[in-house]
Amino acid sequence: MIRVENIYKSFGEKSILCGVNLEVCSGQTFVIVGSSGVGKSIFLKTIVGLIKPESGIITIDGIDITKCIVSDLRKIQKKVGYVFQESALFDSLNVFENVAFGLRSLTNLSEEEIKNRVTKCLTMVGLKNVEHLKPANLSGGMKKRVAIARTISYKPNYILYDEPTTGLDPIMSDVISDLIISLKKYLNVSSVVVTHDMKSAYKIADRIMMLYEGRIIFSGTPEEVKNTDNEYVRQFVEGSSRGPMQQIDRTFKMG
Amino acid sequence: MKKTLNVFQFYKANQAFVYRLIEGLGKAVWMVLETFACIFKLEINCKSTIEQMVEVGWRSTPIVILTSFFTGMVLALQVGNATSNLFNEPVYVGTVTGFSMVIELGPVLTSIVVTGRVGAAITAELGTMKVTEQLDALYTLGTSPVKYLAVSRFLACFFMLPILTVISNIVGIYGGLILSTNTWGLSTYTYLSQSLDFMTVRTFIHGFIKSFFFALIMVIVACYKGFNTENGAEGVGKAVTGSVMTSIVLILVTDYFLTTLLVALRIK
Numbered sequence: 001m002i003r004v005e006n007i008y009k010s011f012g013e014k015s016i017l018c019g020v021n022l023e024v025c026s027g028q029t030f031v032i033v034g035s036s037g038v039g040k041s042i043f044l045k046t047i048v049g050l051i052k053p054e055s056g057i058i059t060i061d062g063i064d065i066t067k068c069i070v071s072d073l074r075k076i077q078k079k080v081g082y083v084f085q086e087s088a089l090f091d092s093l094n095v096f097e098n099v100a101f102g103l104r105s106l107t108n109l110s111e112e113e114i115k116n117r118v119t120k121c122l123t124m125v126g127l128k129n130v131e132h133l134k135p136a137n138l139s140g141g142m143k144k145r146v147a148i149a150r151t152i153s154y155k156p157n158y159i160l161y162d163e164p165t166t167g168l169d170p171i172m173s174d175v176i177s178d179l180i181i182s183l184k185k186y187l188n189v190s191s192v193v194v195t196h197d198m199k200s201a202y203k204i205a206d207r208i209m210m211l212y213e214g215r216i217i218f219s220g221t222p223e224e225v226k227n228t229d230n231e232y233v234r235q236f237v238e239g240s241s242r243g244p245m246q247q248i249d250r251t252f253k254m255g
Numbered sequence: 256m257k258k259t260l261n262v263f264q265f266y267k268a269n270q271a272f273v274y275r276l277i278e279g280l281g282k283a284v285w286m287v288l289e290t291f292a293c294i295f296k297l298e299i300n301c302k303s304t305i306e307q308m309v310e311v312g313w314r315s316t317p318i319v320i321l322t323s324f325f326t327g328m329v330l331a332l333q334v335g336n337a338t339s340n341l342f343n344e345p346v347y348v349g350t351v352t353g354f355s356m357v358i359e360l361g362p363v364l365t366s367i368v369v370t371g372r373v374g375a376a377i378t379a380e381l382g383t384m385k386v387t388e389q390l391d392a393l394y395t396l397g398t399s400p401v402k403y404l405a406v407s408r409f410l411a412c413f414f415m416l417p418i419l420t421v422i423s424n425i426v427g428i429y430g431g432l433i434l435s436t437n438t439w440g441l442s443t444y445t446y447l448s449q450s451l452d453f454m455t456v457r458t459f460i461h462g463f464i465k466s467f468f469f470a471l472i473m474v475i476v477a478c479y480k481g482f483n484t485e486n487g488a489e490g491v492g493k494a495v496t497g498s499v500m501t502s503i504v505l506i507l508v509t510d511y512f513l514t515t516l517l518v519a520l521r522i523k
């Protein structure tokens with residue numbers, strides 16, 4: 001179980017997270033939505049320990065990641081997978097080596113097994129015959145899928161996805177949504193998914209929560225989201241530029 | 256009122272700077288300790304260490320040979336000129352060229368040339384990995400960036416720079432020889448006996464020890480600057496400049512103090 005209590009994080013004067021709580025039980029898929037720049041990526045990174053919050057507690061299966069010892073940290077790294085928003089593939093390694101990286105560092109599989117597992121994971125994200133390519137020679141969507149394959153390869157119990165379907169065509173988005181669902185079904189993986197893609201969110205989520213101004217302003221099942229009268233959520237879901245979240249000056253006058 | 260240098264006032268005025276300096280030093284020390292821990296536990300990736308050694312050692316050899324050859328020649332030319340003016344004939348050409356190369360120019364010049372080539376490349380590569388979140392990705396895949404990236408580079412620089420220095424010494428003396436036989440009409444025997452007669456094992460060790468220290472400075476600064484790169488492509492550019500400048504300044508300053516120490520220890 002991932003449990004996040006009262007996380008605070010700010011950069012200088014600007015506070016990004018002000019007391020965020022989250023609890024992900026095993027086999028649950030949690031979707032986080034929110035406007036661009038509210039701090040969704042920052043929040044995901046604090047969960048895996050890439051960013052240290054100013055205060056708050058993050059425990060993964062009972063281990064507090066902000067103050068645990070190295071051997072515990074390794075256990076947690078093995079349990080938690082992270083898909084980066086910008087893919088973050090190792091550009092000195094080819095696709096095969098990228099996907100095999102986690103298998104080599106976190107598991108004791110033989111070369112033969114690694115080879116099979118890599119091919120299988122790449123097929124699961126709809127990629128074939130790309131093993132020998134370097135990340136620089138892939139399209140954005142292909143990179144994203146390689147990044148997903150790299151994360152699912154070592155079968156973590158928890159996977160945090162930062163916008164897994166952004167930049168993919170609608171069909172591929174649906175393939176990835178199905179992948180997240182089947183990982184949950186067959187391997188009991190719990191996921192936290194940051195996404196702007198409401199169609200995919202409704203399909204995969206057990207719960208959807210919305211982040212706004214450093215706080216969670218809404219949390220509920222997809223049905224509840226569809227029927228809510230929370231103005232912020234409605235504006236976001238409908239994708240309307242008119243509503244309580246005013247981001248721009250509507251007069252559109254230049255100069 | 257008397258104006259005194261008040262440490263406390265200085266601290267107050269530069270508080271942010273002092274904090275950053277201490278924080279930076281702390282991070283660097285931590286990185287070095289982690290590197291040593293990995294080396295002592297033999298957590299070394301042999302394949303990538305060898306790749307780095309080829310990059311640092313073999314691929315730097317041409318540039319080191321080229322610069323050392325010309326440095327040896329210009330030394331012999333200058334010494335010959337100066338002594339000709341004073342004594343009407345070139346004397347001590349071999350001695351001064353040999354000594355200068357082995358104790359001073361070999362180690363310093365080689366490390367500066369290698370800093371420009373290898374130090375810059377290390378910082379650029381690690382810095383790019385930092386700003387594209389590849390270091391974060393390493394962490395989530397259970398691998399420490401220091402163990403995976405720094406250890407192999409550290410070992411490669413530490414062992415290759417002294418070897419390059421020896422090559423530089425030999426080529427420099429050879430450059431001096433070519434010039435002396437052609438311009439000053441010395442025989443090969445005269446030049447070489449001048450060079451080697453006064454040189455002892457200690458002279459050689461003096462230069463050799465320095466090159467190990469310079470290697471450490473270069474690789475620690477390069478890795479540190481790379482790992483702490485911030486702010487995208489612009490940041491990578493700044494980190495590379497900072498890395499090369501810091502290394503060169505530290506090498507030259509350390510050179511003075513190290514020489515003083517080695518002379519005091521009679522390694523000269």
Ligand SMILES: Nc1ncnc2c1ncn2[C@@H]1O[C@H](COP(=O)(O)OP(=O)(O)OP(=O)(O)O)[C@@H](O)[C@H]1O
Binds near residue numbers: 037
């Ligand atoms: N190192 C930093 N220093 C200062 N501010 C930062 C830093 N990193 C992120 N921020 C700020 O934190 C806020 C949240 O960033 P974050 O990347 O989490 O947004 P996001 O919700 O993931 O947006 P998007 O949907 O566009 O990916 C942004 O406003 C950003 O400017």
Ligand SMILES: [Mg+2]
Binds near residue numbers: 040041085162
């Ligand atoms: Mg983001």
